Amino acid sequence: MSGKKCKHCGSSEIEVDPARGDAVCTNCGSVLEDNIIVSEVEFQENAHGGSSAIGQFVSAESKGGASGFGRAYVGIGQESREVTLRKAREGITALCQQLRLNQQCIDIACNFFKMALSRHLTIGRPANLTQAACVYMTCRTEGTAHLLIDISDALQICCYQLGRIYFKLSRKLCINIPPTGKCFFLYHKVANERAAT
Known part of the structure; x- marks a missing residue:
């Protein structure tokens, strides 16, 4: 200077x-x-x-x-984007293993995260909530027996915050989420009662 x-x-x-x-x-x-x-x-x-x-x-x-x-x-x-994707894959994999989801679900959730990242939908949102929302979108599209409360319990995060991020991401990414019927909730209730006994 x-x-x-x-x-x-x-x-x-x-x-x-x-x-x-x-x-x-x-x-x-x-x-x-x-x-x-x-x-x-x-x-x-x-x-x-x-x-x-x-x-x-x-x-x-x-x-x-x-x-x-x-x-x-x-x-x-190695750019920041690559580091973000690697950390997201690690977080998604850990959550999916905790929920006993297979490798296909991990890959789908990682692709949802990659789509959200490329459209700048991860900015200003906690990484664990965004990753959890991607896992829940995967559960809904793949028809697994997991509810939003299961994911929020697994990560000890607020169910309402997770729900808001899930709805925003699914709407902005134009993901067609199949509706959840009453029998799905009944199945979940019976499964939880059996696990408690």
Whole structure:
């Protein structure tokens, strides 16, 4: 930052670190700029002779700024979307195993989540509720004997919040959910009574 001075102490000793993407006053320690985006690519050599790019990953699909609010990307070529999908698959798999659902149901729920993510329907919603709503959509479309209360009990989350997210996602994704008849609730009640005895 040639010619620049620290606005806190007036020092002109400013250190720019492209690896961190910031500019720091070496006199007082104030961070003057962060998330600096540079157009050139620099590489550094590690102790084993390999090289890696210096800086932060900025996705071509992002609308300005570095991905992850200035954090360095997680792995070589691994974007935030891939990390989100991996974590969602782990959460969905754990819930489906708890509900004794098969691999086909896990894959369908993950596809529902992927659709929601691509349409930006996951923004502002807790990840576990979105994943649970995708699992419930799968249960309804596949005709399993699970109710919304089963999923909310398994995750210890509010049934009403889960229901609201489920309805919003199913409506926005245009998923045709078959209606639930009274016999389905009776079957569920009898199954729970048998499990209790």
